[in-house]
Amino acid sequence: QVQLQESGPGLVKASQTLSLTCTVSGDSISGSDYYWAWIRQHAERGLEYLGYVYYSGSTYYTPSLRSRLSISVDTSKNQFSLKLSSVTAADTAVYFCARGGRTTVSFDPWGQGTLVTVSS
Amino acid sequence: QSALTQPASVSGSPGQSVTISCTGTSSNIGTYSYVSWYQQHPGKAPKLVIFQVTHRPSGVSNRFSGSNSGNTASLTISGLQAEDEADYFCCSYSGSSTYVVFGGGTHLTVL
Numbered sequence: 080q081v082q083l084q085e086s087g088p089g090l091v092k093a094s095q096t097l098s099l100t101c102t103v104s105g106d107s108i109s110g111s112d113y114y115w116a117w118i119r120q121h122a123e124r125g126l127e128y129l130g131y132v133y134y135s136g137s138t139y140y141t142p143s144l145r146s147r148l149s150i151s152v153d154t155s156k157n158q159f160s161l162k163l164s165s166v167t168a169a170d171t172a173v174y175f176c177a178r179g180g181r182t183t184v185s186f187d188p189w190g191q192g193t194l195v196t197v198s199s
Numbered sequence: 200q201s202a203l204t205q206p207a208s209v210s211g212s213p214g215q216s217v218t219i220s221c222t223g224t225s226s227n228i229g230t231y232s233y234v235s236w237y238q239q240h241p242g243k244a245p246k247l248v249i250f251q252v253t254h255r256p257s258g259v260s261n262r263f264s265g266s267n268s269g270n271t272a273s274l275t276i277s278g279l280q281a282e283d284e285a286d287y288f289c290c291s292y293s294g295s296s297t298y299v300v301f302g303g304g305t306h307l308t309v310l
Contacts, residue, residue: 124303124304125201125288125301125302125303125304126237126245126288126290126301126304127301128298128299128300128301131298139298141297141298142296142297175244175245180250183233183235183250183251183254184231184233184235184250184251184292184299185233185235185247185250185251185290186235186237186245186247186290187246187247187250187256188244188246188247189244189245189246190244191243191244192244
């Protein structure tokens, strides 16, 4: 059974960098059928796709965050990570990591999510 | 403002069927057969219930079905059960520059 688990600080100061790691168990992050994605959810609002990383290190970032976002992969630890720089209150959200299917363009499974609050 | 439009809420009685719509454009739903639907209970992670418009993942009840027509995709839940009460989100591939877009979510109430 594939499981994903997010970890990282729950509180980040404005203008600093938000860093999260997703640890994958039950599947190799080096498989070619999947990519590894970050999605966030603001309170009482919908889901926002942030980007993904492939095991090779190739990435995609949503255009609105491209200048602040970095996603990387560590195949030796079966982990992938997100860094979002220059955060503001608008970046306060629950951050989910998820496995994306290359041929299905869908996300399954998801991590449980972690709330990150940006404080002033 | 989400790229895909869903009704804020729908409701139905146990045993009934409900359909949740998801309206996009020719840049996403109208062109690509990569619509997926997710169920999210309060405080939980979203769970995939439909992918590629009509396909159900292993383990998902056959009470869940998907379809599309033009720029609109739909999720139908038949034989409503109390456990189906949740938020439902649609998602569509939207080309290589945007990749995917989500709907704003629909809250399903089982009366």
